[in-house]
Amino acid sequence: MATPTTLQDFLSEHRIHEVECVIPDMTGIARGKILPKDLFLNAGRMRLPKSVLLNTVNGQQPDNTPYVGETDPDMVCVPDASTARVVPWAAESVAVVIHDCEEFDGSPVSLSPRSVLKRVLALYEAQGWQPVVAPEMEFYLVARQQNPHEPLQPPLGRSGKPEAGRQSYSIDAVNDFDPFFLELSRFCEVHRLGVETLIHEAGAGQMEINFTHGEPLELADRVFLFKRTVRETALRHGIFATFMAKPMEAEPGSAMHIHQSILDSASGHNIFSAPEDGAVTPHFRHYIAGLQRYVPQLMPMLAPYVNSYRRLSRFMSAPINVQWGYDNRTCGIRVPESDPANRRLENRVPGVDVNPYLAMAATLAAGYLGLMERRQPSEPMKSSAWDMDHELPSHMEDAIRRMRECEPLREVLGGAFIDAFLAVKELEYATYNRVISSWEREHLLLLV
Numbered sequence: 001m002a003t004p005t006t007l008q009d010f011l012s013e014h015r016i017h018e019v020e021c022v023i024p025d026m027t028g029i030a031r032g033k034i035l036p037k038d039l040f041l042n043a044g045r046m047r048l049p050k051s052v053l054l055n056t057v058n059g060q061q062p063d064n065t066p067y068v069g070e071t072d073p074d075m076v077c078v079p080d081a082s083t084a085r086v087v088p089w090a091a092e093s094v095a096v097v098i099h100d101c102e103e104f105d106g107s108p109v110s111l112s113p114r115s116v117l118k119r120v121l122a123l124y125e126a127q128g129w130q131p132v133v134a135p136e137m138e139f140y141l142v143a144r145q146q147n148p149h150e151p152l153q154p155p156l157g158r159s160g161k162p163e164a165g166r167q168s169y170s171i172d173a174v175n176d177f178d179p180f181f182l183e184l185s186r187f188c189e190v191h192r193l194g195v196e197t198l199i200h201e202a203g204a205g206q207m208e209i210n211f212t213h214g215e216p217l218e219l220a221d222r223v224f225l226f227k228r229t230v231r232e233t234a235l236r237h238g239i240f241a242t243f244m245a246k247p248m249e250a251e252p253g254s255a256m257h258i259h260q261s262i263l264d265s266a267s268g269h270n271i272f273s274a275p276e277d278g279a280v281t282p283h284f285r286h287y288i289a290g291l292q293r294y295v296p297q298l299m300p301m302l303a304p305y306v307n308s309y310r311r312l313s314r315f316m317s318a319p320i321n322v323q324w325g326y327d328n329r330t331c332g333i334r335v336p337e338s339d340p341a342n343r344r345l346e347n348r349v350p351g352v353d354v355n356p357y358l359a360m361a362a363t364l365a366a367g368y369l370g371l372m373e374r375r376q377p378s379e380p381m382k383s384s385a386w387d388m389d390h391e392l393p394s395h396m397e398d399a400i401r402r403m404r405e406c407e408p409l410r411e412v413l414g415g416a417f418i419d420a421f422l423a424v425k426e427l428e429y430a431t432y433n434r435v436i437s438s439w440e441r442e443h444l445l446l447l448v
Contacts, residue, residue, distance in 0.1 A: 028355035088190035113357035134213035138254035154205035203251035223356035245351030246310035253311025261344040278340030290370015297406040299399035301362040321391035325381035
């Protein structure tokens with residue numbers, strides 16, 4: 001379906017009654033307002049407190065004064081017409097429109113995840129480059145349960161039985177949830193999400209959906225909307241869908257692998273391959289080296305929660321370092337087999353629990369710094385990288401410290417954003433640390 005020329009045309013064409021006006025906050029949660037169509041068109045833009053961007057995943061906020069000022073001022077939210085979509089599961093004709101966050105003078109709000117990604121893309125544009133990305137999204141379908149203290153369980157499919165073991169790439173295991181996937185496919189088509197491939201991943205009830213490659217901001221928008229679409233579809237079928245990085249103790253975690261390449265804006269040529277003979281270019285090596293150097297410093301954006309670090313464990317289909325290799329899935333950075341025109345690399349570090357705008361910004365920022373600093377990578381791994389030492393932070397506190405101390409990231413992502421983002425992460429971590437877990441009660445209550 002073609003993108004509408006104006007929002008008014010789109011709303012008229014689809015006989016829209018209400019508009020969901022949304023922005024992604026730092027956690028990737030949709031915040032905003034629902035407006036009647038006429039009020040949306042007459043207003044043209046909406047106002048929200050700037051501090052809305054600073055919500056933690058559990059709805060708290062750090063002291064906002066250092067980041068938005070003492071008066072808790074508004075920001076202006078401007079609709080991006082290219083993001084307008086019909087909400088396919090709504091009972092009436094409802095649209096959703098993603099908005100950009102601006103100051104009253106028209107400049108971008110530096111704390112907005114969409115602004116952060118745009119800032120990184122502008123750096124590439126200034127060099128005459130155009131990044132191309134393609135995300136792969138893993139998630140679990142789980143049985144509905146109301147007690148957060150109970151372990152999650154695989155849901156019942158058409159057979160009436162839960163999956164008893166791992167069913168990697170099983171067609172029958174996917175078919176067991178045909179009603180769910182048929183409706184999800186229809187919703188994704190109406191929602192213009194560009195979903196490509198569906199497979200059953202290794203975990204019990206774990207699925208993966210791949211997106212067609214494209215421009216990073218547009219892909220981040222699609223991932224942002226896709227997560228909500230999957231959760232809504234699951235609820236309609238009496239199950240839950242979760243994008244937790246490690247929802248079940250004995251099962252593999254869920255990732256958002258990001259494939260990426262860089263085109264020359266003028267010629268459209270992939271700068272990772274030489275135009276003359278298709279050989280690997282210095283740009284390709286510099287980009288890999290940038291990921292190796294800066295991904296460990298960017299982990300709060302790639303592994304944003306305490307649970308995220310449970311996924312990054314040896315021999316569980318997740319990286320523990322930033323080694324790289326050709327078609328080597330044990331590495332944090334994998335180079336898939338391809339022809340020169342499609343030469344790309346895959347960042348396997350991000351979990352699926354990320355804010356897609358910030359994960360895209362982080363991986364592209366690391367590659368950009370590698371290009372600018374002309375860094376050189378290690379030699380490619382030809383054996384298992386799981387046998388190597390850990391290079392990534394092992395917990396949230398270490399990740400926050402590393403990011404705060406990395407000065408080059410402040411130049412690329414913006415110091416104001418980094419300070420505010422890490423304040424959100426620190427508050428989430430402090431909130432988690434107050435929780436007394438079932439493990440502590442089981443093993444310490446009567447034994448110490």
